[in-house]
Amino acid sequence: MKGKVYLVGSGPGAEGLLTQRGRAVIDLAEVVLFDQLPGEAILKTLPARAEKIDCGKFGGNHILEQDEIEALMVDRAKKGKIVVRLKGGDPFLFGRGGEELETVRAAGIPVEMVPGISSALAVPASMGIPLTHRKYASQVTILTGNEDPTKPEPALDWKLLAQLRGTIVILMGVANLGKIAGVLVQYGKPATTPVAIIERGLRKDRRITTGTLADIAAVAQSAGVKPPAVIVIGDVVNLYDAELADLIPFES
Template sequence: MNSGYGKVYLVGSGPGDPELLTIKARKLIDSAEVIVYDQLPGEAILQSMPETAEKIDAGKYAGNHKLTQTEINDMIVKKAEEGKNVVRLKGGDPYMFGRGGEEAEKLVQAGIDFEVVPGITSAIAVPAYAGIPVTHRDHASMVTFITGHEDPTKKETGLDWENLARFPGTLVIFMGVKRLEQNMNALKKYGKSPTTPVAIIEKGTHPDQRITTGNLENIAEKAKKAGVKAPAITVVGDVVSVHDILGMQEVVWG
C-alpha cells in the first residue's frame, strides 16, 4: 500500500434508524475528511454528517444515478490518492447487495488501504421492526436473501426460481418493487402455493414505515392499490403470519 494515500472505509449505516448505527460507524463518519454517500442511509443519518467533511452525493435513486458504479469506484480511489481518509457510506451492510465487494476489489487493484465496517442489514432488521422474525421455530428454520432487481445487462437471470419456489424457509427480497408481480409469478410458476403469506415493508425502521400484507396471489395487486414505493423489503413465507401478533409496535426514534 502507498504510504502517501489515505484510507477508505466501506461503512454500513444500517437500515435507517440512526440509533442502529454501530459505534464504529458513528466515529468514522464524525472524523471523515470525505464522505461518499447515496440516499439509502436516510435523511437523519445524512443530516448528521459533519460540516467539515467534503460530501459527495453518489445519488443511487431508482432510475436516476448521479454517478455510475464505475464513477463511484474512481471517485473513492481519487480521493484516497489525494491523501484523504474517505468514508463510503452505504445503507445496510456494505457486502449485502451493496456492491461493496466491487468497490473493495477496485481499492485492492489501486493499492489503497481499506477497511470494511459491517452494518445491520435491512434483510433482518426491517422485518423485525415490522413484527416478522425471519426465522421462527414454528414456521421457518432457514432463510435466504435474494435480489429482486438484477443487473439489467445480464443476458440470463442468476436466480434459480425453481429451487426458490421449493425452498421451505423464508425468502427476503431486496429491491423488488418494480418486479414484484414478475417475481411472485415466477414463484407460483414453479409450484409455490398462491396462499403463501407475503409482506412488503416500505421505509423500514423509519417512523413512517408502512407494511402491506397479502399472499403470493394477491400481493402485487394490493401493492399497486396501496401505491407501494421503494425502498422496500419483501418477505415471503409463513413467518409473515407472526406479524398479526408481533406487528403492533410503533417505530419511535430517540
Template sequence: MPGTVYLVGSGPGDPELLTVKAKRLLDESDVVLHDKLPGPAILEEIPESKREDVGKRAGGERTSQSEINERMVELAEDGNDVVRLKGGDPFVFGRGGEEMQYLAAHGVPFEVVPGVTSAVAAPAAADIPVTHRDHASSVSFVTGHEDPTKPESAVDWEALADTGGTIVVLMGVGRLPDYTRELRDAGVDPETPVALVEKGTRPGQRVATGTLDTIVDVRDEAGIEPPAVTVVGGVAGLWEDVEAGR
C-alpha cells in the same frame, strides 16, 4: 501517505442502529461518499462540507460505479480518510465487494465496517421474524434489482421454491409481479403469506400484507414505494396476529 477508505454499512435507516464504529468514522473522516439509501436522519448529522452524494436511482444512474471507484481512489491518494457510506451492509447487495476489489487493485488502504442489513432489520422492526421454529428454519436473501446488462436473471426461483423457508427480497417492489409469478409457476402455494415493509425502521414505516396471489394488488392499493422489503413465507402471516394482540 494515502488515506484509508472505509466501506461502511449505515444500517436500515434508523440512526440509532448505526454501529458505534460507523458513527466514529463518520465523525472523524475527511469525506463521506454516500448512497441514497442511508436514512435522511443519518445524512443530516454529517456536515454538508464533507458530504458527496453519489447515489443511484432505479432506471438510471446519477453517478456511475466507475466514477465512484475513481473518486474513492482520487480522494485517498490526496491523503483523505474516506467513508464510503452504504445502506444496510456493504456486502449485502451493496456492491461493496466490487469497490473493495478496485481499492485493492489500486493499492489503496481500506477497511470494511459491517452494518445491520435491512433484510433482517426491516422485517424485525415490523414484528416479522425471518425465522421461526414453527414456520421457517431457513431464510434466503434475494436481490430484486439485478445487473440490467445480464442476459437473464441469475435467480433460480424454482430452487428457492424447493428450498422452502422464508424468502426476503430487497429492492424488489417494482418487480413484484415478476417474481411472485415465478414463485407460483415454481409450485409455491398461491395462498402463501407475503408482507411488504416500506421504510423499515424509519419514520413513516408501513406494512402491507397479502398472499402470493394478491400482494401485487395490495401494493397498488396501499401505494407501497421503495425502499421496501418483501417477505414471502409463513412468518409473514404472523404480523396480523401479533398486531391484533397489541
C-alpha cells in the same frame, strides 16, 4: 500522499442501529460519498467540514454511475483524504461493496470494512416478523430482486426457490414484484403464501403492506409502494400484528 477508504454500513435507517465503529469513522471523515438509504436521521449527522457527495440511486435513475463513484473514492483517497463510502444496511449484502473493495485495493489504497446491520434482518424484526421460527421456518433465503440485466442467463433458480419451505427475503424487488410473485406461483408455491412489503426501513415514515402471492402486486400498486423496501415471503408474515407492532422502536 494516500488517504484511506472506509466502506461503512449504516444499518436499516435508524441512528440507534448505526454501529459504534460506524459512528466513529463517520465523525473522522473528510469526504463522504452517500446515497439515500442511510436515511435523514443519519445523513444530518455527517461532519460539517466534510465534502459530501450524493451518489443516490433511485431505481434506474443514478446521480452517479458505479464507475464514477469508485473513481471519486480513489481520487480523494490519493489526495490524502479520509474517505467514507456510506451505504445502507451492510456493504457486502447486495450493496456493491465487493466491487468497491476490489477497486480501492487495486489502486493500492488502504481500506477498512465497517459492517452494518442488514435491513434484510432488522427491518422485518422491527415489525414483529421473525425470519425463522420453530413452527414456520427453519431456513432463510436472501436474494436480489434486481439481477444484473447484462447476465446471459439469470443466476436465480426460481423453480428451486418456489419449493423452499422457509422464508424468502427480497431486496430491491419492488419494480419486479409482479413477475417474482407470478413465477413463484408458476413453479408451485401456493398462491396463498403470505407476503409483506416494508418500505423505508426504520424511518419515521416507514409502512408495511401485506397480501399474498396471488394479490400482492395489485395491492402494492394500489398502495403506491415504492423503494426502498424489504419483501418477506412466507408463513412468518402471519405473525405480524399491526396493533402490537411498535412503529418507531428507535430514536430517529
